[in-house]
Amino acid sequence: MLKRYRIQFPQTDVGELSQDEVYFYLLNGQGEKTKIRLHEYERIYRIPGLYEQVVYDRLKCQSPSTVTDVLKYTLSQSDQRLNELRVLDLGAGNGMAGEELKKHGVSRLIGVDIIPEAREATERDRPGIYDAYYVMDLCALTSDEREEITSWSPECLISVAALGFGDIPAQAFLEAFNLIAQHGWVSFNIKETFLDRTDESGFSTLIRELIFSKYLDLYHLQRYRHRYSLEGEPLYYFALGGKKTAHVPAPFIESLQLPD
Ligand SMILES: C[S@@+](CC[C@H](N)C(=O)[O-])C[C@H]1O[C@@H](n2cnc3c(N)ncnc32)[C@H](O)[C@@H]1O
Structure with missing residues (x-):
């Protein structure tokens, strides 16, 4: 069973950003948030289950x-x-x-x-x-x-x-x-x-x-x-x-x- 993370998508309009520039925040539970671009695969893959949670569970990639x-x-x-x-x-x-x-x-x-x-x-x-x-x-x-x-x-x-x-x-x-x-x-x-x-x-x-x-x-x-x-x-x-x-x-x- 992969670990679940607290994830936040930006509140501001990111519609202007191209598909490889969009980002989300990873929250650590102590009020700190780390900004990660969706295309920063090196960082995302290092965290077990993060890619699956963002791309498949939240963004419903099929x-x-x-x-x-x-x-x-x-x-x-x-x-x-x-x-x-x-x-x-x-x-x-x-x-x-x-x-x-x-x-x-x-x-x-x-x-x-x-x-x-x-x-x-x-x-x-x-x-x-x-x-x-x-x-x-x-x-x-x-x-x-x-x-x-x-x-x-x-x-x-x-x-x-x-x-x-x-x-x-x-x-x-x-x-x-x-x-x-x-x-x-x-x-x-x-x-x-x-x-x-x-x-x-x-x-x-x-x-x-x-x-x-x-x-x-x-x-x-x-x-x-x-x-x-x-x-x-x-x-x-x-x-x-x-x-x-x-x-x-x-x-x-x-x-x-x-x-x-
Ligand atoms: C959005 S991911 C898709 C991964 C997987 N196919 C999936 O469906 O979940 C895109 C992948 O392409 C890889 N990639 C980007 N440029 C590449 C290149 N020049 N040669 C091989 N892989 C590359 C990235 O490292 C990344 O793992």
């Missing part, structure tokens, strides 16, 4: 189950069975999405995250969920690291609540996309504005170009409430499922002119 359902629905349109898949979980965090996927059964589950605190929290709170969990920066993989991941022959990529917004950059996503098998499966979620042509950020450009490219066959696109904002407004995302048709070649990536 992305792990939605992305898993979308993957299942995608696979149901083929002969591929989920329990035979070797899955790479990009931005695995403290294992919430991995745990959800594992409930349905997969052949192998490999986690990757950029911060050691994510792996430590997973080992502490969800031991045994992953067959391997790597702390790596997918924007700067060494050839040994790349070989380590590919030694698992992953044939499915999932990424839950980890793409864009100062989290996983487009280059890292493309690296992961290219690490899975040529005809592998993908399922991930993105904020709804990422599909809007007026959003010209690197990630939006990548996602729009990829979805309509010859490198991915889109099987399923679902709009849903990812979670609530700190002000209680619903935040809508798309969960996407598809089949990779080919590795993305360097010229395509260069043509996107992604920021460094």
